[in-house]
Amino acid sequence: MNIHLPLSIALCLSVFTSSLVAETLPYTFNAGDAAKASEVNANFQFFLDEARQRSAGDGNATHTVNCDENSAALKNAVEAGYPRIQVIGAECVGGFAPSSVLTISSADSSMVTIRVPATEQIRFFGGPVTFFDVNVISEKTNGNSPIKSQGANFYWIRGKLDASESDFVGYESFGGGYTYLQGVEVACNGANYAIAQNSGVLYLTDVTIVDGAGQGCRDRALRVRANGSLYFNGDVNIDVIQHSYELVYVQGGSLFNVNGVNNVIRGIGDAIRLDHGSQMLVYGTLRVKGDIQIVNNSMAQWFPQSDSYDGVIFENNSADLGIVKVTKNSTLNVYSQLIENINLDVLLSSVVELNNVTLDIPTINARRGSFVLLQNVYEPSGESVKTPDSSSAIFSGGFL
Secondary structure (H helix, E strand, O other): OEEEOOHHHHHHHHHHHHHOOOOOOOOOOOOOOEEEHHHHHHHHHHHHHHHHHHHHOOHHHEEEEEOOOOOOHHHHHHHOOOOEEEEEOOOEEOOEOOOOOEEEEEOOOOOEEEEEOOOOOEEEOOOOEEEEEEEEEEOOOOOOOOEEEEOOOEEEEEEEEEEOOOOOEEEEEEOOOEEEEEEEEEEEEOOOEEEEEEOOEEEEEOEEEEEEEEEEOOOEEEEEEOOOEEEEOOOEEEEOOOOOOOOEEEEOOOEEEEOOOOEEEEEEEEEEEEEOOOEEEEOOEEEEEEEEEEEOOOEEEEOOOOOOOOEEEEOOEOOEOEEEEEEOOOEEEEEOOEEEOEEEEEEOOOEEEEEEEEEEOOOEEEEEEEEEEEEEEEOOOOOEOOOOOOOOOOEEEEEO
């Protein structure tokens, strides 16, 4: 399967390439190129392999600290410029700001815990930075993020983040950097956002975002904007009951790409919002509880990559149906899957195309210059869905 590579990804991949001086990426792309999902994923695997290689490094260059003996030992070692640090001890205390390559890992099989005081912060300016088996606990009270990346490439393999009530964002990235999270759990414990990526790429696999102490996120769980890219690559679980807006917010010409299985977004009300020229591509399986908004010149395409993937599955029940709203010059294309447990609302010069779809939903409305295109669309019984007229009780508006 080929995908049209957006400009944002091509630019981000070129940034990553410059940091990998010893190796070359398996695949390189230019803006507008077609790229297979497998090729894009091979590049991401390359980044992970690079992170692991840096962690191993030269054993003679690895510096070991003991936070049981001195809680500031990790902070001091980072400020001293050690590129690879192994940690002994139950808890390290202190923020830090490395300006070059840094890898932090455990000296044994235990987790490394870093407590960030209220007046401090972990900040990345250079990079790449790698965390292996690291938990971060925030005590922030000044509205700043406990972890903030400014143009760095950040790899976090296994760990937990407490996004506390006083944090604006649990983890925040600016400046086109690359963020790779694998096996990480984020507790949204009253922060405005659990994770925010501003340009650059946020790549998630085996990542969970949950309510912390029942407080949830005051605004959203994930926000990606400014031509950024968000990748789900399997086993991404966002299950946040308390949130004010949509759980996943993708805006400003950004991309949301879903691959693999066991990807879940569950919330109350809006689950996903694509806004201001953003794009959503679903090649794997994404389970959704809640509503999806595709607005302001945005586009979504949902098609399983193979028989092993199911596209978008809605978990709403018959008493509380979700809504997929496509409005303001936006587009939704759905291919080869079952669509049920939603109402579909198409407004303001927008278009929805359903192709080779089994359709089991109460209503479809297309109004104010909008259209729904039906091609090979069937009811669960196998009967073909006929192109309706505006007098139908189920369908209303423009249909082709």
